[in-house]
Amino acid sequence: MYKILLRQDLVPDIHLFKVEAPAVARKAQPGQFIVIKIDEKGERIPLTVADWDEQEGSITIIFMEVGATTHRLAQLKGGDFVENFVGPLGVPTHIDKFGTVVCVAGGFAVAPIKPIARALKQAGNRVISIMGARNKNLLFWEDELRSASDQLIVTTDDGSYARKGLVTEPLQELLESEKIDRVIAIGPSLMMKFCAKTTEPFGVKTFVSLNPIMVDGTGMCGCCRVSVGGETKFACVDGPDFDGHQVDWDLLMARQRIYLKEEKCALEQWQAQAGHHS
Amino acid sequence: MAKLNLNREPMPRQDPKVRGRNFNEVALGYTPEQAQAEASRCIQCPKRPCAEGCPVGVDIPGFIKALQDGNMPEAVKILKSKNSLPGICGRVCPQEMQCEAKCSLAKKGAPIAIGRLERFVADWERTNQEALDAPAPLPQSTGKQVAVVGSGPAGLTVAADLAKLGHRVTIFEALHVAGGVLMYGIPEFRLPKGIVQNEVNYVTSLGVELKLDSVIGKISTVDELLDSDYQAVFLGTGAGLPMFLNIPGENLNGIYSANEFLTRVNLMKGYRFPEYDTPVKVGRKVAVVGGGNVAMDSARCALRLGADEVYIVYRRSEAEMPARREEVENAQEEGIQFKLLTNPKRLLGDKENWVTGIECYKMELGEPDASGRRRPVTVPGSEFVIDVDVVIIALGTTPNPLIASTTKGLETTGRGTVVADAETGKTVKPGVWAGGDIVTGAATVISAMGAGKQAAAAIDAYLKES
Ligand SMILES: Cc1cc2nc3c(=O)[nH]c(=O)nc-3n(C[C@H](O)[C@H](O)[C@H](O)COP(=O)(O)OP(=O)(O)OC[C@H]3O[C@@H](n4cnc5c(N)ncnc54)[C@H](O)[C@@H]3O)c2cc1C
Ligand SMILES: Cc1cc2nc3c(=O)[nH]c(=O)nc-3n(C[C@H](O)[C@H](O)[C@H](O)COP(=O)(O)OP(=O)(O)OC[C@H]3O[C@@H](n4cnc5c(N)ncnc54)[C@H](O)[C@@H]3O)c2cc1C
Ligand code: SF4
Numbered sequence A: 001m002y003k004i005l006l007r008q009d010l011v012p013d014i015h016l017f018k019v020e021a022p023a024v025a026r027k028a029q030p031g032q033f034i035v036i037k038i039d040e041k042g043e044r045i046p047l048t049v050a051d052w053d054e055q056e057g058s059i060t061i062i063f064m065e066v067g068a069t070t071h072r073l074a075q076l077k078g079g080d081f082v083e084n085f086v087g088p089l090g091v092p093t094h095i096d097k098f099g100t101v102v103c104v105a106g107g108f109a110v111a112p113i114k115p116i117a118r119a120l121k122q123a124g125n126r127v128i129s130i131m132g133a134r135n136k137n138l139l140f141w142e143d144e145l146r147s148a149s150d151q152l153i154v155t156t157d158d159g160s161y162a163r164k165g166l167v168t169e170p171l172q173e174l175l176e177s178e179k180i181d182r183v184i185a186i187g188p189s190l191m192m193k194f195c196a197k198t199t200e201p202f203g204v205k206t207f208v209s210l211n212p213i214m215v216d217g218t219g220m221c222g223c224c225r226v227s228v229g230g231e232t233k234f235a236c237v238d239g240p241d242f243d244g245h246q247v248d249w250d251l252l253m254a255r256q257r258i259y260l261k262e263e264k265c266a267l268e269q270w271q272a273q274a275g276h277h278s
Numbered sequence B: 001m002a003k004l005n006l007n008r009e010p011m012p013r014q015d016p017k018v019r020g021r022n023f024n025e026v027a028l029g030y031t032p033e034q035a036q037a038e039a040s041r042c043i044q045c046p047k048r049p050c051a052e053g054c055p056v057g058v059d060i061p062g063f064i065k066a067l068q069d070g071n072m073p074e075a076v077k078i079l080k081s082k083n084s085l086p087g088i089c090g091r092v093c094p095q096e097m098q099c100e101a102k103c104s105l106a107k108k109g110a111p112i113a114i115g116r117l118e119r120f121v122a123d124w125e126r127t128n129q130e131a132l133d134a135p136a137p138l139p140q141s142t143g144k145q146v147a148v149v150g151s152g153p154a155g156l157t158v159a160a161d162l163a164k165l166g167h168r169v170t171i172f173e174a175l176h177v178a179g180g181v182l183m184y185g186i187p188e189f190r191l192p193k194g195i196v197q198n199e200v201n202y203v204t205s206l207g208v209e210l211k212l213d214s215v216i217g218k219i220s221t222v223d224e225l226l227d228s229d230y231q232a233v234f235l236g237t238g239a240g241l242p243m244f245l246n247i248p249g250e251n252l253n254g255i256y257s258a259n260e261f262l263t264r265v266n267l268m269k270g271y272r273f274p275e276y277d278t279p280v281k282v283g284r285k286v287a288v289v290g291g292g293n294v295a296m297d298s299a300r301c302a303l304r305l306g307a308d309e310v311y312i313v314y315r316r317s318e319a320e321m322p323a324r325r326e327e328v329e330n331a332q333e334e335g336i337q338f339k340l341l342t343n344p345k346r347l348l349g350d351k352e353n354w355v356t357g358i359e360c361y362k363m364e365l366g367e368p369d370a371s372g373r374r375r376p377v378t379v380p381g382s383e384f385v386i387d388v389d390v391v392i393i394a395l396g397t398t399p400n401p402l403i404a405s406t407t408k409g410l411e412t413t414g415r416g417t418v419v420a421d422a423e424t425g426k427t428v429k430p431g432v433w434a435g436g437d438i439v440t441g442a443a444t445v446i447s448a449m450g451a452g453k454q455a456a457a458a459i460d461a462y463l464k465e466s
């Protein structure tokens, strides 16, 4: 059992948990993830480590309510427990001195981007971060990401805050105006795909963090297989970071839809039950 | 002496039509009368050929004698002195190739059903704890600590043996339950999970500490374990990396590795979705590629989940199938269709990226290959398509590279297995032993246990010296 030390609601359906897991906190690195399972009947789902505190022995995760498991997770409060918490999994993001690096975060991905931006900055890079959300109400951790970066650009799709537009627009401008040595883009698959498309003509290495469906997260099941440069890879052990120009995006997005019907059924059942109890 | 009885007492089983739709155990186990009748067929051969066929050297005539005498506590004692997991081995050992193959009666008729008797004794033990002597008290602690990586049959055996010798043992297990393949692979209807957990509880009752959710190589490396509290490490991480066919279309939706399919069904209890949260796709027409136990288990699970048609697609003929005979027969009885001498060429899908068919070649058997089995060769121009909506690839597994890639100084083979001494399990790295599927590649429960026993003895000797 792992204790939830703290819960924060960042925006209505994105929440932060600090979970007590000292052994994981000792090893976590930027770009890695954990697998969480709420209880006996729960599903194993992967979430990126958004931060860690070795002293306190805690791991911070940030998740968005999308289906049954994340909705169930959102019912938990500080002081509650989850049954399983495994990590740190996956290969850490490659951190080196590249020069100027642009970190792009879409939606909840501000969470995984922050430790990466911080590590890149510490390694001597100039870090320009771009964060985008659909609207003002979905933005969080603006100050956190700003302090982890040398420069921050914020966008909203509807223009309700900061710059109106998609994250790819400032990315395009940066690529046109100065020498960018590397781009790291994390967010929904479509957003990562378009970031990779934007950087491709400039020949700038672009890393993305893939989010296929996973089960064990240790290379045992092959559920997370993705195609990169024409080769099948297991995202949980070979990634989750891959060269965005080599990823077969259509395959990734098709495989994310395998359980659409079941996911809908599970969510409806959960909502019916939750409605019942309240 | 009574006349030789060459006919084996049949095992009561669930009706194939009924069991094909439930996950309850297929073989129901002998009644005391049936066990007595079967045991009484044993002629107590002085040369004990049967015992030679057992990888852990169970005193087979001895425990059967106790059964003949109706002395159940004695039968338990004899059995457990060599085999700490008899309830499991009695159910899943390939007896027909091991102990039973060597039984003197096998030449003339049916060999003694040693596995079934073993299961009978183990099941009796589980429900008659009060009739047994209290377990021997644990010896005084030696103060030595051993880390066991992986909680499959190899790891559980090492841990139990070392704990009984007074060493402090911690098992590190990557998954959220202990038991390895016994929990995530072999289905409930062949090996009830309660029985496995019973054995796990026995191991922890010996004082073994079980750390779940602990992926060694990530949370700590083997070197870090050796540098901290542990004087020795045993690697029992199995062969968990699934192999694929590497043919076009293999990443289509609806195509599972057997590991994924069985994990979703057995470990995550997907057969009870949505009560349990993990879904599993229930195809109407399911093809399982492969001919081993894993393929039979996958096919029979798919049937139980409600598939209309389930095919086994295997490139050799039935005679070469590596699966246990009994399981092949069970599968056939339940209505699994065998497409033999058939080899997939590619997988076909629709525009939603969902698998719709499996295009196969017809095969014929040529010259024997290195394994002694006749090699299948493609019949040119013989392609045909089987319509399916779910495909399960059950080609076998190799060791996960995580341990080897994060441990300095281990020697591995081209197949990814860890090199270890056949007698002791000792690896080339000081303080590190290995055994089970990680050393042999995918094998059997009993060979993993046998390796665990040998390694425990070697580790004990090492700890006494150091
Ligand atoms: C390496 C990795 C890191 C991730 N990090 C984060 C994070 O930091 N914050 C966050 O909010 N989300 C993250 N995700 C996505 C998160 O795992 C899914 O949102 C979650 O599993 C959805 O579960 P659900 O039951 O609530 O929704 P469901 O109804 O099951 O599914 C909704 C969506 O989630 C995807 N999904 C479902 N099950 C899984 C699964 N077992 N593994 C992966 N995806 C699944 C589906 O494709 C679907 O698009 C990450 C995914 C991966 C692979
Ligand atoms: C579907 C199926 C059916 C089978 N049927 C039979 C049968 O009928 N009869 C028979 O005799 N055999 C059968 N087998 C084979 C048998 O189950 C295996 O040979 C046996 O389980 C091997 O035991 P093991 O202890 O070496 O490894 P496993 O049982 O594989 O256990 C290894 C354990 O180590 C854990 N692990 C792996 N990596 C790490 C890590 N880095 N850190 C921590 N833990 C880790 C795994 O999660 C797992 O729990 C079957 C196998 C399968 C898959
Ligand atoms: S452990 Fe297996 S091989 Fe040995 S006697 Fe029992 S069933 Fe036979």
Ligand code: SF4
Binding pocket: B041, B042, B043, B044, B045, B048, B049, B050, B051, B060, B061, B064, B102, B103, B104, B105, B112, B114
């Ligand atoms: S060989 Fe067969 S008959 Fe002889 S002792 Fe062994 S089990 Fe009994």
Ligand code: FES
Binding pocket: A213, A214, A215, A216, A217, A218, A219, A220, A221, A222, A223, A224, A225, A234, A235, A236, A237
């Ligand atoms: S999640 Fe199972 S292999 Fe990656």
